[in-house]
Amino acid sequence: MVSRIFGIFLTFLLITSCNSSKNIAYLQNTGKLNNDIKFESTLQADDQLLIIVSSENPEVAAPYNLKSVVYQGTSENSIAQERQQAFLIDQNGTIEFPMLGSIKLAGLTRIQAVEKIKSLLKDHIKDPIVNLRLLNFKISVLGEVNKPGVYPINSERVTLVEALALAGDLTIYGKRNDILVIREKDGVKTYQKIDITKTDFVNSPYYYLSQNDVIYVEPNKTRVNSSVIGPNLTVGISALSLVVTILALTLK
Known part of the structure; x- marks a missing residue:
């Protein structure tokens, strides 16, 4: 039992x-x-992008970059840091690019977006280099x-x-x-x-x-x-x- x-x-x-x-x-x-x-992954509205344009002649590329902003920490002893502003893809899928105007990037991959920006820059900069990173x-x-x-x-x-x-x-x-x-x-x-x-x-x-x-x-x-x-x-x-x-x- x-x-x-x-x-x-x-x-x-x-x-x-x-x-x-x-x-x-x-x-x-x-x-x-x-x-x-x-x-x-493809870019979409509300994405924040860090885009840096460079070339052999930095002075030629400078106007095509957003200006840097100085960020100060909340504490008194914090060190101020300089950061480049980010691009925001709006609800129409576009960003406002310095000197070039509106560029539609939504629906593109990161590589496709880089190539599109480079193609638009080639008329203004010789052999442009574009670095793009999704921040958010x-x-x-x-x-x-x-x-x-x-x-x-x-x-x-x-x-x-x-x-x-x-x-x-x-x-x-x-x-x-x-x-x-x-x-x-x-x-x-x-x-x-x-x-x-x-x-x-x-x-x-x-x-x-x-x-x-x-x-x-x-x-x-x-x-x-x-x-x-x-x-x-x-x-x-x-x-x-x-x-x-x-x-x-x-x-x-």
């Missing part, structure tokens, strides 16, 4: 453990991966992660996996098979659910993130139930374990 009770209890624990591991482990299958996927590339990670928040991205691209790593990975209560990515482009929001327990999610167009993407990790049933039941669930499990122990000792 005692062995039977322990057998049932052990079987229950094993089944629960197996189901949990399937819901927690990443990349469980070995689906076919598409190695031809190439991703380059950021993503937001919310929900069942260890460190939710807004994260600035310094590189040109970032993956969903890297974003989750920045947020300290999912908690044990995060649904790995139902991660929501919210993306806005040209004023239109799109929503995509991603299952990171399967390897083929790397083929998704949402594997590489765009600036201002929002990632939401939904809580699993355990988290939802615990928030409703509260500490009673823990008490119930403890009571069940105690009953099994008492029965085992009594029937021994």
